[in-house]
Amino acid sequence: MNQQLELLIKMQKCDDIIGEKEKLKKKLPEELNSLKENLKKAVQEVEESKKLLEENLKAQNLKEMDIRENKDKIAKYKNQLLTIKTNKEYKALNSEISHLEAENSQIDDELIELMEEESQLRKQLKEREEVKKTAEDNLKANEDKLNKKIESVTAEIEKVREERNSYAKNLPRSIIKRYAALIKHKNRKAVVFNENNACSGCGFQIRPQLVIEINEGNRIISCENCGRILVAKPKTD
Numbered sequence: 001m002n003q004q005l006e007l008l009i010k011m012q013k014c015d016d017i018i019g020e021k022e023k024l025k026k027k028l029p030e031e032l033n034s035l036k037e038n039l040k041k042a043v044q045e046v047e048e049s050k051k052l053l054e055e056n057l058k059a060q061n062l063k064e065m066d067i068r069e070n071k072d073k074i075a076k077y078k079n080q081l082l083t084i085k086t087n088k089e090y091k092a093l094n095s096e097i098s099h100l101e102a103e104n105s106q107i108d109d110e111l112i113e114l115m116e117e118e119s120q121l122r123k124q125l126k127e128r129e130e131v132k133k134t135a136e137d138n139l140k141a142n143e144d145k146l147n148k149k150i151e152s153v154t155a156e157i158e159k160v161r162e163e164r165n166s167y168a169k170n171l172p173r174s175i176i177k178r179y180a181a182l183i184k185h186k187n188r189k190a191v192v193f194n195e196n197n198a199c200s201g202c203g204f205q206i207r208p209q210l211v212i213e214i215n216e217g218n219r220i221i222s223c224e225n226c227g228r229i230l231v232a233k234p235k236t237d
């Protein structure tokens with residue numbers, strides 16, 4: 001086979017590898033971002049639980065204050081009972097006392113509900129803190145690993161690029177320019193194969209005369225449809 005064609009095939013192999021590695025390189029930061037997002041969500045959920053717990057404790061405090069106030073009033077009224085002269089006043093005060101006692105028993109029930117909710121919230125907070133810890137550990141364990149992987153893939157791409165450029169040095173500028181344009185505009189495929197007498201790049205049927213020339217491999221043949229460089233399919237796959 002023509003030496004130029006051989007070089008072009010080698011260059012395409014390099015560009016295939018570069019394409020794969022570029023895809024991987026793009027995917028790695030996405031993995032890292034999803035770990036960061038997980039942690040962010042876990043932190044938000046912990047904060048939310050903390051806020052709910054805080055609100056619950058505040059509500060409990062208010063209820064306790066109400067109960068204390070009512071108790072003070074009850075004590076005061078009970079003292080007043082001792083000094084009361086008329087039956088009417090006595091009755092009125094007594095009814096006020098039982099009203100306050102009923103109110104306190106109601107507040108007490110509400111307080112118990114809040115305390116039950118508190119214990120649920122504490123349980124939820126504990127669970128969410130565990131989820132957060134796991135997310136933190138996950139990010140920590142993978143961040144370095146993924147960053148190193150991104151670095152190494154970048155270095156690998158650079159190496160393959162250098163290899164490709166070393167082949168290009170032995171080709172005329174016009175051919176390199178054409179190859180580069182095809183890589184850029186034709187989906188990273190500049191050199192394609194004769195696949196059952198059709199272009200493996202676009203599927204266009206190859207004329208019999210061109211098939212013969214492709215098999216001879218003495219000159220660069222282009223697909224008449226997509227313009228890619230056509231070569232014979234290697235026998236050993």
Ligand SMILES: [Zn+2]
Pocket residue numbers: 199200201202203204223224225226227228
């Ligand atoms: Zn084609």
